[in-house]
Amino acid sequence: MVQLTGEEQAMLDGAQGAAVAKAMDLLVRYAEALGAEDFVYTDNVAGVPGSSPQWVKDHYAADGGDYRAVFSRFDLDSDEVVDVPRMTGFSCHLQGGMDPDQWQAMGMTEEAFANFRADEAEVAGHGIQVMKTCTPYLAGNVPVMGEHCAWMESSAVVFANSVIGARTNCEGRESTSAAMLAKRVPNWGFHKDEFRKGQHAIDVGVPVDSIFEWGLLGYFTGAAVEDTIPVLDGQISAPSLIKHKHFGAASASSGGVEMYHMVGITPEAPTREVAFGGADRGERFAYGADQRRATYERLNSIGSSEAVDYVMLGCPHASIDQLAEIARLLEGRRVHENSALWVFTSRAVKATAVASGHAAAIERAGGRLLTDTCSAISQAVPPGTRVAAFDSAKQAHYLPQMMNIEGWFGTTQDCIDAACTAVWKGRLD
Amino acid sequence: MATVELSPPDVVIRGRKVVGGVAEGEALVTSQTISGWGGINSLTGEVIENHHELKGISFAGKILVFPGAKGSSGWSGAFHTTRLKGNAPLAMLYSVTTTKAALGAVVMRIPTITDFDADPLTLIATGDRVRVDADAGEIQIWKADK
Numbered sequence: 001m002v003q004l005t006g007e008e009q010a011m012l013d014g015a016q017g018a019a020v021a022k023a024m025d026l027l028v029r030y031a032e033a034l035g036a037e038d039f040v041y042t043d044n045v046a047g048v049p050g051s052s053p054q055w056v057k058d059h060y061a062a063d064g065g066d067y068r069a070v071f072s073r074f075d076l077d078s079d080e081v082v083d084v085p086r087m088t089g090f091s092c093h094l095q096g097g098m099d100p101d102q103w104q105a106m107g108m109t110e111e112a113f114a115n116f117r118a119d120e121a122e123v124a125g126h127g128i129q130v131m132k133t134c135t136p137y138l139a140g141n142v143p144v145m146g147e148h149c150a151w152m153e154s155s156a157v158v159f160a161n162s163v164i165g166a167r168t169n170c171e172g173r174e175s176t177s178a179a180m181l182a183k184r185v186p187n188w189g190f191h192k193d194e195f196r197k198g199q200h201a202i203d204v205g206v207p208v209d210s211i212f213e214w215g216l217l218g219y220f221t222g223a224a225v226e227d228t229i230p231v232l233d234g235q236i237s238a239p240s241l242i243k244h245k246h247f248g249a250a251s252a253s254s255g256g257v258e259m260y261h262m263v264g265i266t267p268e269a270p271t272r273e274v275a276f277g278g279a280d281r282g283e284r285f286a287y288g289a290d291q292r293r294a295t296y297e298r299l300n301s302i303g304s305s306e307a308v309d310y311v312m313l314g315c316p317h318a319s320i321d322q323l324a325e326i327a328r329l330l331e332g333r334r335v336h337e338n339s340a341l342w343v344f345t346s347r348a349v350k351a352t353a354v355a356s357g358h359a360a361a362i363e364r365a366g367g368r369l370l371t372d373t374c375s376a377i378s379q380a381v382p383p384g385t386r387v388a389a390f391d392s393a394k395q396a397h398y399l400p401q402m403m404n405i406e407g408w409f410g411t412t413q414d415c416i417d418a419a420c421t422a423v424w425k426g427r428l429d
Numbered sequence: 430m431a432t433v434e435l436s437p438p439d440v441v442i443r444g445r446k447v448v449g450g451v452a453e454g455e456a457l458v459t460s461q462t463i464s465g466w467g468g469i470n471s472l473t474g475e476v477i478e479n480h481h482e483l484k485g486i487s488f489a490g491k492i493l494v495f496p497g498a499k500g501s502s503g504w505s506g507a508f509h510t511t512r513l514k515g516n517a518p519l520a521m522l523y524s525v526t527t528t529k530a531a532l533g534a535v536v537m538r539i540p541t542i543t544d545f546d547a548d549p550l551t552l553i554a555t556g557d558r559v560r561v562d563a564d565a566g567e568i569q570i571w572k573a574d575k
Contacts, residue, residue, distance in 0.1 A: 030535050033534055034531045074509065077509075077536045152502040154500065170528055171502060174532060175532050188528075226462060227525065252501075256498065402467055
């Protein structure tokens with residue numbers, strides 16, 4: 001049984017209102033499902049509170065069919081509808097369903113846009129920061145080492161745990177919405193020291209440098225260790241933020257990696273021994289030329305036609321240096337008439353890209369710079385898309401199966417070339 | 430004449446309750462972890478992940494026996510949505526506890542057990558009749574291939 005403090009018991013009993021009581025009720029059920037013994041305090045929560053397509057609101061028509069109904073019945077899993085107050089904890093809204101300005105180009109209807117606007121007004125009205133990104137750490141929410149967080153978004157969770165040394169489980173929609181009200185999450189998993197130690201080793205035997213190579217290594221790593229914690233050592237040299245972003249996102253997609261250690265690189269792995277919490281344990285997976293090629297072929301097994309009609313970049317959401325790179329690669333070129341280029345980022349990063357001229361450069365070349373979402377989240381691709389290309393192993397993993405299209409994975413340069421020629425020429429060197 | 434339910438089970442496994450309740454039905458077993466968001470059709474309960482051994486098969490109304498959850502943090506939300514559509518599993522048995530699977534079980538409100546005294550992935554096969562009594566932490570199995 002989960003032990004509650006006096007304050008937590010009072011919250012459960014309704015001392016802070018019905019919504020907080022329902023939030024605590026859900027968190028207690030969740031803690032017991034996990035086998036957690038108590039809760040940890042958090043004041044850093046990132047989720048998708050209350051946002052829903054119209055059909056979900058219609059599903060709760062008898063309860064009012066509005067934000068309040070969805071937040072109560074779906075987010076808090078409450079049998080009753082309760083008034084939802086302003087969130088008490090520092091709360092952020094992650095990615096959403098469409099670009100707020102270019103929704104028509106994404107094929108969204110007037111009705112869907114009206115629903116999106118209404119949800120966003122509710123989110124802001126409830127004191128939740130409208131970040132609308134899968135990369136909160138690039139848009140104003142950077143936790144510090146050791147900070148207890150309650151985050152959704154597997155790629156952000158693995159980044160927070162591994163690169164920053166913050167502490168979060170891969171939370172879900174319902175637990176984050178509840179934590180925004182109760183400022184508690186079960187004290188389980190990555191909140192505890194002993195859970196954060198390495199479980200398997202990955203010995204990297206080939207040089208890993210570009211985001212393409214880091215994506216391949218991440219995809220291999222997730223498939224090898226599944227949902228456990230890998231310790232990487234060998235031919236890896238200090239990766240920049242975007243390389244961690246692509247590595248972590250890939251490993252979280254092919255497996256369920258929520259934390260990794262890189263010996264001498266990440267903050268909880270000054271030595272191999274510290275990373276493992278003692279001697280090596282688990283299995284040792286070698287990543288060499290054969291594994292690299294097999295991973296590339298697996299990611300590209302969903303492509304057969306080389307006639308690329310859609311290139312999607314910005315998964316996870318592009319950082320400002322990636323947008324600068326894309327603008328540079330597009331210099332003097334144009335997106336082919338048989339292809340389309342959509343680049344996704346956050347509103348915060350787009351503002352810098354506009355000021356720096358990258359947004360205009362991408363648009364001048366015939367591409368689109370979109371915010372808030374991605375093709376997988378919005379399930380929106382340019383009309384008639386049959387063959388897409390990505391520089392993200394995560395997007396290559398998800399989008400083809402969701403949209404029933406073919407997909408290619410390659411370097412950012414391969415993708416820009418494909419956008420400008422409508423032909424896939426990516427190859428593994 | 431005795432019904433199959435009244436005959437003694439062929440196998441009994443014990444474990445820890447994740448979510449209480451009792452359910453009885455046909456097992457759907459996979460040795461592979463399952464992605465929620467992006468890995469299933471959350472309206473129908475069908476697995477859509479490329480390369481997955483259950484690709485094209487729905488868990489709606491089945492006792493889902495699997496190693497655990499993987500992938501997106503949208504796991505609970507995607508499985509929760511199957512409940513709205515009446516296409517949730519009848520019960521779940523998973524071997525590895527993750528926040529994704531635990532929260533998904535809670536919000537689907539289906540009987541769920543983990544931390545077993547024997548491996549359900551080897552003792553249960555797709556098509557077996559299974560009774561999950563999560564309150565008692567007991568799983569009864571009637572083999573289909575006898």
